[in-house]
Amino acid sequence: MSLIEVSNLxxxxxxxxxxxxxxxxxxxxxxxxxFVAIMGPSGSxxxxxxxxxxxxxxxxxxxxxxxxQAVDRHTDDELARIRNKKMGFVFQAFxxxxxxxxxxxxxxxxxxxxxxxxxxxxxxxxAIELVGLSHREFYKPNQLSGGExxxxxxxxxLVNNPEVIFADEPTGNLDSQSGKxxxxxxxxxxxxxxxxxxxxxxxxxxxEHAKRIINVRDGQVVRxxxxxxxxxxxxxxxx
Numbered sequence: 001m002s003l004i005e006v007s008n009l010x011x012x013x014x015x016x017x018x019x020x021x022x023x024x025x026x027x028x029x030x031x032x033x034x035f036v037a038i039m040g041p042s043g044s045x046x047x048x049x050x051x052x053x054x055x056x057x058x059x060x061x062x063x064x065x066x067x068x069q070a071v072d073r074h075t076d077d078e079l080a081r082i083r084n085k086k087m088g089f090v091f092q093a094f095x096x097x098x099x100x101x102x103x104x105x106x107x108x109x110x111x112x113x114x115x116x117x118x119x120x121x122x123x124x125x126x127a128i129e130l131v132g133l134s135h136r137e138f139y140k141p142n143q144l145s146g147g148e149x150x151x152x153x154x155x156x157x158l159v160n161n162p163e164v165i166f167a168d169e170p171t172g173n174l175d176s177q178s179g180k181x182x183x184x185x186x187x188x189x190x191x192x193x194x195x196x197x198x199x200x201x202x203x204x205x206x207x208e209h210a211k212r213i214i215n216v217r218d219g220q221v222v223r224x225x226x227x228x229x230x231x232x233x234x235x236x237x238x239x
Contacts, residue, residue, distance in 0.1 A: 147178030
């Protein structure tokens with residue numbers, strides 16, 4: 001059973017009687033433990049695809065199975081629970097609460113979970129440790145660099161121990177060095193911890209941190225290939 005399987009996935013938006021096709025017959029599988037980059041230029045459909053895979057939007061046609069179950073058979077409340085328990089999200093804009101500490105920001109998904117409150121601090125601190133920010137636990141976001149803010153967002157995505165982490169242009173607001181560090185953390189989480197990661201990006205260098213790249217253009221998958229060349233610096237980091 002694949003973690004994610006989509007077939008003939010189509011998304012059409014209608015505005016004032018005009019239809020715009022964002023996805024056209026997309027099909028692929030993603031297995032548990034993969035690190036997949038979905039890559040394409042602006043307007044290619046990759047963000048629409050992310051929203052559907054992350055249960056933030058619904059397809060117009062086609063099927064989407066998550067963990068062997070068709071998502072369109074679930075109610076909105078059931079989809080919200082799956083999103084909270086099984087999925088973690090990392091966004092380009094960080095989306096941190098400005099007046100709340102690093103630890104409290106990381107605990108946010110737990111407020112909507114069925115995890116006992118006396119476990120929250122332990123889970124948050126384990127997530128902080130995984131991204132190397134234990135020394136920033138009580139800092140506020142305005143005391144952090146851009147790279148540190150994104151690492152907090154990664155920790156927040158990890159705190160519920162989800163089946164899959166969606167990272168939407170996670171390096172888009174970062175300088176090259178901070179971006180490299182964030183991608184190395186995601187790569188380490190995949191290779192050492194076994195987390196399934198789906199990365200949305202338009203940058204070739206960022207995509208090459210993944211093990212597989214799905215190229216999307218004009219709403220269609222135009223290429224789906226395994227990354228055969230990993231930069232030596234990345235390999236050394238993992239070792």
